[in-house]
Amino acid sequence: MTDTILFLLVDGLTNGLVYALLALSLVLVFTVTRVVNIAQGEYVMLGALTLADLLQGRMPGTLYLLVGGLALCVLLDAPRWRRDWRRALAFAGGLIVAAVAAVALTRGALALQLPVIGMMAVALVLVAPIGVLIYRFTVHPIPNATTIVFVIISVGVSMIVQGLGLLIWGANPYPVDPIASGGLMMGPVFIPYQSFAILIVALLSMGGLYLFSEFTLMGKALQASAMNRLGAQFCGIPVNMAGGLAFLLAAAFSAISGMLLAPLITANYEMGFMVGLKGFVGAAMGGLVDYPLSLVGVMIVGGLESTSAYLASAYRDVLVFSLLIPILLWRNAKQRVETR
Amino acid sequence: MRVVSVAAAVAALMVSTAAMAADKPELRIGSVVAMTGPASALGLPEKNALELLQEQIAADTSLPFTIKFITYDDGSDPTKAVNNVRKLITEDRAHVVICCTTTPTSMAILETVTQAKVPNISLALGQSVIEPVKDRHWIFKTPSTDQLQVTGLVDDMVKRGIKKVAFLGLEDSFGEGGWIALQSVAKAKGVEIVASERFSRTDTNFTPQALKVRQASPGAVYIHAIPPSSALVHQALKRVGYTGPIYHSGGSANNAFISIGKKDVDGALLGTTPVLVYTDLPDSNPLKPVISKFAALYEKRFNVAKVDIFPGQSWDAGNVAIKAAADAVKAGAKLDDVDASRAAIRDKIENGIKEFVGVGGIFNYSPTDHLGLDARSTFISVVKNDEFRLYDAK
Numbered sequence: 001m002t003d004t005i006l007f008l009l010v011d012g013l014t015n016g017l018v019y020a021l022l023a024l025s026l027v028l029v030f031t032v033t034r035v036v037n038i039a040q041g042e043y044v045m046l047g048a049l050t051l052a053d054l055l056q057g058r059m060p061g062t063l064y065l066l067v068g069g070l071a072l073c074v075l076l077d078a079p080r081w082r083r084d085w086r087r088a089l090a091f092a093g094g095l096i097v098a099a100v101a102a103v104a105l106t107r108g109a110l111a112l113q114l115p116v117i118g119m120m121a122v123a124l125v126l127v128a129p130i131g132v133l134i135y136r137f138t139v140h141p142i143p144n145a146t147t148i149v150f151v152i153i154s155v156g157v158s159m160i161v162q163g164l165g166l167l168i169w170g171a172n173p174y175p176v177d178p179i180a181s182g183g184l185m186m187g188p189v190f191i192p193y194q195s196f197a198i199l200i201v202a203l204l205s206m207g208g209l210y211l212f213s214e215f216t217l218m219g220k221a222l223q224a225s226a227m228n229r230l231g232a233q234f235c236g237i238p239v240n241m242a243g244g245l246a247f248l249l250a251a252a253f254s255a256i257s258g259m260l261l262a263p264l265i266t267a268n269y270e271m272g273f274m275v276g277l278k279g280f281v282g283a284a285m286g287g288l289v290d291y292p293l294s295l296v297g298v299m300i301v302g303g304l305e306s307t308s309a310y311l312a313s314a315y316r317d318v319l320v321f322s323l324l325i326p327i328l329l330w331r332n333a334k335q336r337v338e339t340r
Numbered sequence: 341m342r343v344v345s346v347a348a349a350v351a352a353l354m355v356s357t358a359a360m361a362a363d364k365p366e367l368r369i370g371s372v373v374a375m376t377g378p379a380s381a382l383g384l385p386e387k388n389a390l391e392l393l394q395e396q397i398a399a400d401t402s403l404p405f406t407i408k409f410i411t412y413d414d415g416s417d418p419t420k421a422v423n424n425v426r427k428l429i430t431e432d433r434a435h436v437v438i439c440c441t442t443t444p445t446s447m448a449i450l451e452t453v454t455q456a457k458v459p460n461i462s463l464a465l466g467q468s469v470i471e472p473v474k475d476r477h478w479i480f481k482t483p484s485t486d487q488l489q490v491t492g493l494v495d496d497m498v499k500r501g502i503k504k505v506a507f508l509g510l511e512d513s514f515g516e517g518g519w520i521a522l523q524s525v526a527k528a529k530g531v532e533i534v535a536s537e538r539f540s541r542t543d544t545n546f547t548p549q550a551l552k553v554r555q556a557s558p559g560a561v562y563i564h565a566i567p568p569s570s571a572l573v574h575q576a577l578k579r580v581g582y583t584g585p586i587y588h589s590g591g592s593a594n595n596a597f598i599s600i601g602k603k604d605v606d607g608a609l610l611g612t613t614p615v616l617v618y619t620d621l622p623d624s625n626p627l628k629p630v631i632s633k634f635a636a637l638y639e640k641r642f643n644v645a646k647v648d649i650f651p652g653q654s655w656d657a658g659n660v661a662i663k664a665a666a667d668a669v670k671a672g673a674k675l676d677d678v679d680a681s682r683a684a685i686r687d688k689i690e691n692g693i694k695e696f697v698g699v700g701g702i703f704n705y706s707p708t709d710h711l712g713l714d715a716r717s718t719f720i721s722v723v724k725n726d727e728f729r730l731y732d733a734k
Binding site: 008171264309310 | 378381537538539540541542543544545547548549551555567568572579580581596599600602
């Protein structure tokens with residue numbers, strides 16, 4: 001019996017950490033841009049599949065998305081050519097250079113056959129800019145839209161990206177090598193090394209985000225736009241750029257989470273959505289604005305998920321999503337106390 | 341002069357083939373398969389096999405008719421399937437319909453073919469397509485069913501003296517089909533089901549369910565799922581220290597299962613059709629030469645390394661249709677009278693297909709059995725050194 005509890009605890013923690021990176025992305029995006037990003041889970045899928053492609057020595061399909069997105073960016077920039085052709089040319093040139101660099105980087109990585117960690121870094125460089133592209137296409141044109149509009153847009157983005165994933169990679173699952181294969185017997189419980197890798201990488205990413213936002217100018221600009229968008233604008237902070245940066249970082253965190261998760265469950269086109277939603281339940285604990293509380297939330301989600309799968313497997317998702325109701329009641333009560 | 345004579349010879353040849361075609365009636369076999377959409381991984385090989393059959397049969401002059409194959413795509417969509425079947429029946433005047441790839445599409449067209457009184461051979465897995473037989477007068481199918489495969493596996497459990505089995509299945513209609521089959525078979529064979537756990541394809545963790553199963557201490561575990569989850573559940577069972585035999589449905593009998601499960605799935609037992617293990621069959625087995633021939637043809641024509649189970653299903657369906665039509669014509673049916681010959685062909689499928697050796701097994705259709713397969717057509721395969729081998733029950 002004790003080993004059962006230990007197993008559930010270890011798995012709950014591992015999954016909690018995966019969801020934690022998602023929750024972090026959601027909070028980051030919401031605070032800076034007021035977008036409740038339902039599509040956040042799709043970066044999990046993109047990260048995992050890109051890594052799977054790179055490890056198997058194929059050119060990743062993500063390049064199509066990236067290069068196609070950059071081309072679309074140039075097209076959307078068309079009106080500027082009449083006004084200010086020099087800067088438009090520089091912009092288009094920059095994007096073309098970026099596209100070529102991305103292809104060159106991938107080719108180089110494939111030729112060198114980098115170890116898993118190296119491939120993860122390359123995959124990260126390929127996936128994270130897609131966040132910025134999606135920001136450019138969906139949020140940037142309508143900065144003052146209401147939250148509900150952004151929610152609906154993000155649902156659309158989620159469907160489109162998942163559809164593109166199916167188109168590019170097909171419905172087959174791809175096995176992904178772990179950072180370190182094998183594992184450790186701790187008492188009666190077998191823990192794969194990948195679980196430790198998840199713990200370490202998740203902690204490093206969170207620490208990195210903290211240091212970035214506290215000690216760099218860009219990070220402070222992010223914080224300022226999160227606190228008060230209009231005020232930040234008056235102080236000369238380019239809030240649009242802050243929004244793009246938030247999408248970039250969020251895409252990077254989610255992609256990392258996908259790359260850590262993939263060796264445990266394989267990479268496939270539909271893996272992201274559920275992970276995204278569970279991260280959302282956790283982030284709701286912190287009202288989508290509070291980092292520490294969101295982390296508590298995802299740990300509760302991870303733990304509840306693994307216990308409910310044990311006790312009543314047919315209802316495990318029902319139980320996890322029902323958690324939203326007490327969370328919202330609790331937040332509501334808390335807010336009333338605070339405003340009084 | 342020589343040119344003229346060659347030209348004359350060619351013209352004469354053309355006239356004679358045209359004349360030959362003219363004095364033989366035409367059999368029209370219409371099919372609707374999922375060439376696009378979610379089920380295209382099944383539908384495309386099925387279409388390929390029909391194409392191959394058409395090429396092979398074109399050379400066969402012994403048949404009392406010429407054959408026209410008409411194939412449409414349903415995009416894995418039931419509505420489109422119904423429309424295309426209607427088109428086959430009314431516009432193309434098909435004598436036999438082969439439709440459809442999936443269970444939902446096959447269920448959708450039941451009404452259409454029954455009302456039009458056209459024999460239909462389905463390629464779907466689900467038993468509900470042909471049962472109850474009295475309401476499915478015009479429907480037959482070629483793929484093996486869950487029920488048949490589970491029976492084979494439970495028989496093996498009984499042979500090993502296993503009294504308790506645990507069920508692990510997907511929580512969709514596929515998993516539900518396995519659950520229903522296992523319940524009825526286990527009850528009939530006196531095996532007790534001690535646990536029933538569910539999971540979904542997008543789950544991130546399967547250990548809790550594996551722990552629950554381990555706690556019920558079953559003699560065997562039956563997993564009804566498809567990769568990746570079937571392989572991942574198998575790994576989770578190993579991780580929590582379960583050591584008994586693990587059985588899988590035919591849904592896992594593909595290469596993804598091994599490439600995901602790796603060493604952990606060594607020794608997994610799968611219910612399967614003969615196509616997967618035919619090379620291990622003894623030469624005395626009547627299935628072996630038929631499958632070998634088909635596999636060689638198919639692998640050469642479409643340049644695939646190893647044929648899987650899906651093309652064989654439409655190949656069998658096409659051959660059953662041709663055999664029944666030939667019998668019907670021999671018995672005096674006139675193919676030009678479409679309505680009467682449709683009924684005659686249906687009767688010949690039901691009563692004339694006896695001990696018919698196909699790729700998917702040995703078919704014996706009857707008024708009470710529109711699947712026609714029995715225990716001789718289901719096999720258990722075992723994963724050994726990253727390959728599916730025939731499991732020797734002895």
